[in-house]
Amino acid sequence: MPTPIGKLWQASSIAEPFQQAVKDSIAMRVSAGKRRPKLVGILATRSEPSIAYAEWTRKACDSVGIDFAIWKTWEDSGKGEEVDGAEVKSRDLQDLSLEADVEDLIIAANADSNVNGIMVYYPIFGGRRDTYLQQIVDPRKDVEGLHFSYCWNMYHNVRWLLPSQVGRAPGTYTELDAAVPATASKIADEVPKGFAKSILPCTPLAVVKCMEAMGIYDFSLPYGDRLYGKTVTVINRSEVVGRPLAALLANDGARVFSIDIDSIQEFNKRPDSEPKTHTASAIVLAAREHNAARRLRPHHIVRMCSLTAEECIGRSDVVIGGVPSASYKVRTEWIKEGATCINFSSEKNFEKDVRTRAAQYLPAIGKTTIAMLQRNLVRLLEYRDVLSQ
Known part of the structure; x- marks a missing residue:
C-alpha cells in the first residue's frame, strides 16, 4: 500500500485574494482622481538575491497598479561586472561610505512627498548597522513594518490604533485611549470605527x-x-x-x-x-x-x-x-x-x-510576503489620507 502524501501548497494561491484586494483598492483610488501609490526599493549592494528580489517586487507591483522604483547606491556602467556577484558584494561592503549612502537614500525617500512607501533590501551589513537603518525609515512609509513602534505594537498585542497614533513612541498610547468597545478585541475581526489596523512586519x-x-x-x-x-x-x-x-x-x-x-x-x-x-x-x-x-x-x-x-x-x-x-x-x-x-x-x-x-x-x-507588503503600503496611504482631510 503506497504511503499517503501530504498536500503541497503554493504561496501564489494564498496571496491571490490579498493581491486582488490591493488591486481593487488602487483602482478605486485612481477612479477617484488620486495618484497611484509609489513604492521605493533601496538596493545597497549588488547582491544577486537582492537584485532578483527587487525585480520580482517590480513585477508584483506592476500587476496590482503600484508605481515601483529601484534606488541603487551605485551607477550602472552598462559594461557588466568582471567578477561574480559574491565578490562584488564583498567589495561593496568594504566601502566605508556605503552606510552613509543608504542613509542618504532613506532620508531622501522620507522627505519626498511623491513616495508613499519605502523598503530596503536586507541584509546589508547585518546586526546593529542594519537595525539602525531600519529605524530611520519614516514609520508612515515603512511598508516592511520594521520600525520599532510597529514591533512594540506587535509584542504588546496592540491590534488597533488611531491613524494619528501611527509611528508614535511606545507607551504614549494604548487601544484604550479612544475607548475601543470592550468586546471588540474578543469577538470581531473588523476594525472598530475610527481606528486603523496596526502595521505588522x-x-x-x-x-x-x-x-x-x-x-x-x-x-x-x-x-x-x-x-x-x-x-x-x-x-x-x-x-x-x-x-x-x-x-x-x-x-x-x-x-x-x-x-x-x-x-x-x-x-x-x-x-x-x-x-x-x-x-x-x-x-x-x-x-x-x-x-x-x-x-x-x-x-x-x-x-x-x-x-x-x-x-x-x-x-x-x-x-x-x-x-x-x-x-x-x-x-x-x-x-x-x-x-x-x-x-x-x-x-x-x-x-x-x-x-x-x-x-x-x-x-x-515569498509571494504572500510581497502581498502583505503591498497591503501595508495601501493601508499607510489610507491612514495619511484620513489625516489630511
Whole structure:
C-alpha cells in the first residue's frame, strides 16, 4: 500500500485574494482622481538575491497598479561586472561610505512627498548597522513594518490604533485611549470605527496568513485565541522574522517553541496572574502595575526551554523553518504524523520526503510576503489620507 502524501501548497494561491484586494483598492483610488501609490526599493549592494528580489517586487507591483522604483547606491556602467556577484558584494561592503549612502537614500525617500512607501533590501551589513537603518525609515512609509513602534505594537498585542497614533513612541498610547468597545478585541475581526489596523512586519504576517489559509487557525474561537491548544515550533529567532513570528503566534494562543543556534525558548500568552520569579524593587512593582492597567506590558511571556529540538518538533502541530543554510534540514522522522510544515527561508529546511509525515507542506512564502507588503503600503496611504482631510 503506497504511503499517503501530504498536500503541497503554493504561496501564489494564498496571496491571490490579498493581491486582488490591493488591486481593487488602487483602482478605486485612481477612479477617484488620486495618484497611484509609489513604492521605493533601496538596493545597497549588488547582491544577486537582492537584485532578483527587487525585480520580482517590480513585477508584483506592476500587476496590482503600484508605481515601483529601484534606488541603487551605485551607477550602472552598462559594461557588466568582471567578477561574480559574491565578490562584488564583498567589495561593496568594504566601502566605508556605503552606510552613509543608504542613509542618504532613506532620508531622501522620507522627505519626498511623491513616495508613499519605502523598503530596503536586507541584509546589508547585518546586526546593529542594519537595525539602525531600519529605524530611520519614516514609520508612515515603512511598508516592511520594521520600525520599532510597529514591533512594540506587535509584542504588546496592540491590534488597533488611531491613524494619528501611527509611528508614535511606545507607551504614549494604548487601544484604550479612544475607548475601543470592550468586546471588540474578543469577538470581531473588523476594525472598530475610527481606528486603523496596526502595521505588522510583512514576513511574520505572511506566515500567519498562510497558516490561516491552511486551516491552522480555528475561526470558531474568539479573535485573539484562535491558536488555542496548538503547539508550534519556529526554527529561527532573528529580530526580523523569527522572534516576531513566535510572539504573534503566542499572542494568538499557541504554545511556541523558538529554536535558535544556541538555545530554545518557549513563548506563551501572558496569564492573568504570574508567579513571582525574583524580587523586584518597589519602583519596578509600581511601574508594572501602572503598565498592566494600561495594557503596556508584553502580551506574551518567554521562558528558557529544556527540551531538545527533536522533542519540540515531535510535539508540534506546526513546524516552521527559517534557517538560511542549505545544509540545515529538519529530519522527517522527527515530525509529528499529520503536522503542517512551512518554510520561509530562501533555503529548503525540510527533507524531500517531508510529506510522508506532514499532512500539508508549504515550501516558500515569498509571494504572500510581497502581498502583505503591498497591503501595508495601501493601508499607510489610507491612514495619511484620513489625516489630511
